[in-house]
Amino acid sequence: MLKNYLLSAIRNMAKNKFYSALNIIGLTIGLVTFILIFLYVRDEITYDQHHKNYERIFRIESSFRIGTKYDNFAIVPLPMAPALQLEFPEIEKVVRFAGDDNLLVRIGDKEYYENHFYYTDSTVFDVFTHPLMAGSLDRCLAEPNSIVLTNSSAKKYFGNENPIGRIVLVDNDIQFKVTAVVADVLENSHLKFDALMSASTLAHRPGGEDFNSMEPMRFWNIGVYAYVLLSPNSKIETIFEKFPQFYEKYMKSLGDQINASFDLKATRIDKVHLNSKLSADLPTGNNAYIKIFSIVALFILLLASINYMNMATARATKRAKEVGLRKVVGAERKQLIVQFISEALLLTFIAYLLSLALTSILLPDFNTLSGKSLTFGVIASPDFLLLFFAISMLIGVISGSYPAFYLSSFSPLKVLKGHAGKSGKANQWLRRGLVLIQFFIAIVMIIATIVVSDQLDFLKNKDLGFDKNNAVVLEMQDTSFRKQAVAFKEHLLQNPSIVSACNSSGVPSRNLWIQVMLVEQENEMKEMAVILTQCDYDYPKTMGFKFVEGRDFDKNMGTDDTAAVIINETAAKQFGWGEEAIGKKINYGMELDRSGGRVMKVIGVVKDYNFNSLHNKIEPIIMFISPQPRFLTTVRYKEGEKNQALEYIEQSWKEFGNKRPFDYKILSEMQEESYGAEQRISTLFLIIASITLFIALLGLLGLSSFTAESRTREIGIRKVNGALTGDIMLLLFREFFWLILISFAFAVPVAIWQLTNWMESSFVYYTQIHWYSVALSGLVALIIGLATISFHVVRAASANPVESLKYE
Amino acid sequence: MIKSVDLTRIFLTEEVETTALRQVNFNIEQGEFVAIMGPSGCGKSTLLNIIGLLDNPTKGKYIFLDHDVTNSSERQRAKLRKQNIGFVFQNFNLIDELTVFENVEMPLIYLGIPTKERKQRVEEVLEQMQISHRKKHFPGQLSGGQQQRVAVARAVVSNPKLILADEPTGNLDSANGEEVMNLLSDLNRKGTTIIMVTHSQRDAEFSHRIIRLFDGQILVENFQSN
Ligand SMILES: Nc1ncnc2c1ncn2[C@@H]1O[C@H](COP(=O)(O)OP(=O)(O)O)[C@@H](O)[C@H]1O
């Protein structure tokens, strides 16, 4: 019996090659998209679940108030975790991670610069689960100068030799002995490390930070990532409830003095990746995008299923006769339903196999695009294959059942009298409705793609209030090189390609320094946390800031290096100074009792510039002359002479004995780095829009082919009665034209609404949605749509009416 | 008006060659009423299709209204057709989705006649065919006889010189059949040339002349005097 159904299904498929191919292609593309998004989303939502105790591990976080300014950080003061453990029996273990960028690592005479090395407590492997590859986890980080490597780092440093017991020199040649090797940190971990070094090392260094000091001041310095492992059955809320007593004991008196307060926050580790929106956090995912992608995956699957239903019912007329005959010779309705569903199942099964193959082919490209490292192993695992098989078959049953019930309901008498096709009026509207939905989604996606790319252009081209072009930024990591910053700058300026240069603690898009200072108010000085840049005399000039009031720093004034400060417009406004900012006082660097510090007067107000990405609004910022060289040197070169300038800078870099390899950042790109997510979304939208459009076009192709077939008689009659081929083409095109136009009319408000929401919630500065972007998307859909159907339309319109009017 | 010289039509389908018409010669004058008779499959419809410029002869020559259309393009033939020929079929060939009025109006639309004039002419013709009370109905709501009257109305609405009818009474009972035949002879009396394929001797008696086909060839031509 089953064999019978299968045979008939295969035969039917072979007979309708065109429809079968359309269906299989559509379903395969739908399934591939679905699998890829599924894998992506699954990876994103299972972050850090590989730790055995992940349900008991929390990352503790900070919520600070300084003056009137609130900020939440992913890091906590250094003594926070151990102090919590002392006070709260609910906490079983704590572990802290302190990292540094760009650490110089030496093995023998080989040098490496590493970013994922952390000093950590010896408890790390009691809290987290990392499979051991070599050595022993027992006391592996207990002794000072111990290091644990990951498998890849061990391979990189020591090749195939046994790494255990070997020496690694880190930072300023601190010696570490390898005590263990653990497996590489899984891709879906929010904290990825290449090596862990024993924190006790620090305490044994002259001037080194004591990891275990609990001095009150240390509770007010932000510092490390810290995790707590709760004892079984304990709740993190218990700790929150009891935290006020803790605050009282450890932090309050100093906090009151500096007009600050602190509150403890925590996030279970598996929630960190998608839910964290904190300052100083490790790279995290984005929950909103996960939602968008999940919806898109379901939609694409829906579109592909719609195609199947659409084409299967479209063929109903042709198959009506078969149904009638089968019924006459005794087929029951049930059997017919089973037969039609098995046809759908066969088709989905083929699509299932094809999509598995295609997914594994596309996986590397997908990894590049998504920043994941998914492997074929994930797809080949039995539970995934089974799950996905079940999903495919479900699609088969669902999309097969409508045509099955519809087809099997034909009455044999009517069918054999030739009336079957006429039942199709409602059915025809359903089919059009389905294609309408497909085009609706496709057009929404096209509009989204165009608008997102418009927004990206806007982000890149907006006037930021400073001159971001023709400038590079150098990091002065090497401390002895940094000491020579002034001489280095003078040296650079000798080159004709270099226009100006400056040294500063920050540049636009790189400004993390925020500090409490005293700001002049009506009749008192008031504490405020303000973002600041310490710089040299040439900083405002090199950046191209525009002064709206007052003047730039001036060496000839004699006192600017200690007594002058330049602020932005927003600062003038928020400090309540308005137009009268010049001459107002700011005291920076005072002691806790407000004594001492550097009292400066405002000498100039610059036009607001976007020193953060356009996601953020402009805040007050101040700049003043730094007593010593700072971390960044910015060099502005003549338009078109970038290469000459860079060559000269590199040469000077080496002449000054910089121990670091030459490296630089382009000022304009530093800003654009913040738009990585948008860039990725833009690419993804383009792909998704193409896929949805493609599936919609398959649907349209099926519909047009069906329309052409089912209207051949009408077309014949019209031609016999005087219609020329052109008249018929117009008639058919018009129908699809309206279909696409109506989809467009529905799509436009939905797209605009959604995109406006997105832009308003993600950006402070955003582009308008241009009417021509929207019109363009409609035009694209229309032209591609009409081109798709033209084959069938032309064929139907030029057919000889004699053929179509022949009656059997 | 119409003249054929050695008209031959051969169909090629899947290696089978069917000669539907074999060197057929005839002349039809303006104002004639000609019936074509013969057994099923003898080539009657094929001949009518060629006369109606819906099909091309394989060999021979066909002259329509002094135009040699043997080698003219599909577009030229379509233009000649819409200006000069009306068709009536055995199975009516009305469009189910259009009303009676819209069905009849169709040829006028393709002739580019303005709306107002179209309305007037359709009303007139429907009146003439005594079907105007049904103009808002759809074909499915009409009896066979009524449907054929609509089809005749559509064929004549553009005042064609020639009406081609392929077994117009084949699907009708005798009363309705006779009514349609009366309509056709009325039209003929007013000057329209009519060529009609029929199986019925009774219908053929309405004509001036009967062409009898057998196996693709003209067997006899009978002139009748009525
Ligand atoms: N399109 C076609 N393709 C192949 N053979 C055809 C075609 N149209 C008609 N024939 C054949 O030509 C012969 C004449 O057909 P037709 O003119 O329809 O006969 P009639 O109308 O006299 O019954 C028949 O044998 C028929 O099978």
Ligand SMILES: [Mg+2]
């Ligand atoms: Mg015939």
